[in-house]
Amino acid sequence: MSDAISTDPTREPQAFFGAERAQITEEIAPEVWTEIDDYLARTPGAHERLIPLLHRVQESLGHIPFAVQEYVADKLGLSPIQVYGVVSFYHFFTTTPRGENELKVCMGTACFLRHAQRLVETLEQTLGVALGQVTDDRLFSLEQVRCIGACGLAPAMIVNDETLGNLSPKDVRKRVLRLKAKTLRERERESPSETRSD
Numbered sequence: 770m771s772d773a774i775s776t777d778p779t780r781e782p783q784a785f786f787g788a789e790r791a792q793i794t795e796e797i798a799p800e801v802w803t804e805i806d807d808y809l810a811r812t813p814g815a816h817e818r819l820i821p822l823l824h825r826v827q828e829s830l831g832h833i834p835f836a837v838q839e840y841v842a843d844k845l846g847l848s849p850i851q852v853y854g855v856v857s858f859y860h861f862f863t864t865t866p867r868g869e870n871e872l873k874v875c876m877g878t879a880c881f882l883r884h885a886q887r888l889v890e891t892l893e894q895t896l897g898v899a900l901g902q903v904t905d906d907r908l909f910s911l912e913q914v915r916c917i918g919a920c921g922l923a924p925a926m927i928v929n930d931e932t933l934g935n936l937s938p939k940d941v942r943k944r945v946l947r948l949k950a951k952t953l954r955e956r957e958r959e960s961p962s963e964t965r966s967d
Contacts, residue, residue, distance in 0.1 A: 868910035877916030
């Protein structure tokens with residue numbers, strides 16, 4: 770019998786590096802397994818397909834669940850720890866869903882020395898979440914990253930695709946509150962309009 774991971778979407782995920790099953794029981798849509806298989810069938814090569822494939826998965830799901838990492842590892846002849854090593858190394862990959870607005874505080878040497886931790890603390894207090902978490906309304910996710918290559922702007926962070934620098938805790942709080950208000954207005958506009966009575 771093959772040790773290959775089944776593409777059956779109802780299968781129970783295997784424990785990932787000794788993790789409790791309850792922590793990784795996220796249900797994966799059958800289309801995800803099909804998308805992975807189709808990509809690998811269309812794209813010749815070996816291990817160099819890993820990063821482009823992970824990008825595709827994240828574009829589809831918004832994150833890369835452990836069960837998917839195991840499946841990708843099996844398909845590419847890698848160990849799950851090799852795939853996880855890539856996912857955890859690059860800051861643009863995540864194993865948890867992200868918020869509508871992604872906040873990434875740089876903790877590289879220059880930013881750390883210029884008190885980037887104060888930015889993190891301010892964001893945690895303002896949003897009511899800890900690093901690595903997503904707000905209940907899914908408006909924001911908060912992360913720290915190793916380096917964003919903006920050392921001259923320390924302390925710096927990325928808000929969605931915009932790099933901001935020379936930040937103070939007050940700057941960060943004001944920007945996040947403005948962004949929250951803007952995002953809520955956009956959500957309101959995009960929601961179906963209420964039925965108007967004549």
